[in-house]
Amino acid sequence: MMYNGILKTFPGEIRLFIAAFVVVLSIGFFTGLLFVKQTDSTAPAGVEENYLGNEADEGAEVMKFKKGEREMLTIVHTHILSMSFIFFLLGGLVWLAKLPKKWKLFLTIEPFFSAVLTFGGIYLMWMGVSWMRYVVIASGVLMTLTFTISAGLVLFQCAVPKK
Template sequence: MTYNGVLTTFPKEIRVFIVSFVIILSVGFFTGLLFIRETESTTPAGIEENYMGNEDDETAEVMKFKKGDREMLTIVHTHILSMSMIFFLLGGLVWMTDCSKKWKLFLTIEPFLSVILTFGGIYLMWKGISWFKYIVIFSGILMTLTFTGSATMVLWQCLRLARK
């Protein structure tokens, strides 16, 4: 089965549909990053404070409490399920682009590893393994880069003129 580059051969209407999907998916993904910035979870200390609380810090401007068991399980569960679907759908589109198999393999497999490391890392940090906050930052950055690369590749190839 030949699938390499098939995205550029789709009819214009289907490519417009895919472009619309990837744009809306990207708006949702990057809105999540704005939320992370808003909760000041962009640093190792901020991540730890967001999940472990800061009720012992008398100088804190905003009081945060340690997340409960149900809240943590809900956060981890919903994010792993939704992010795996996001990367599955986007990855399917990546495999239809005109690009090397090695690059496609990286862009489609790495996000699943990052999802587990990011949200599993948040859970393990919450359970008391505080150094996982560094894994969470690294895997979160890598997840964002692979999402951006995949979305850009799909958009660029959908907007190219169809191959003859």
């Protein structure tokens, strides 16, 4: 079955539908990143503080408390489930775009690893494995890059039909 580049051959109204979906999906994804920035979780110390609290720091501007196990399980559960759906749907669209197979494979498989490493890493960090904060940041950055590239690729190929 020939599917490489089929996205460009879809009728205009279907490409518009797909583009609208990817735009709204991107708004949701990047709003989540704004939340991460708002909680000062973009640096290793901020990631750790966000989940483990800062009660010992008397000079802290905002007091944060260690999250409970129920809250941590809810965070990990909801994020891994929602990220798997996001990347499954976006990945399906990437496979319909015109791009070499090796790039498609990377863009569609890597985010699943990053989702597990990011949110599993947050849980392990909370459990006391403090070096996981670096894994959380690295995998989160990689996950964001693959999302951005994938969404951009799909939007571009929806905007430029096959001639």
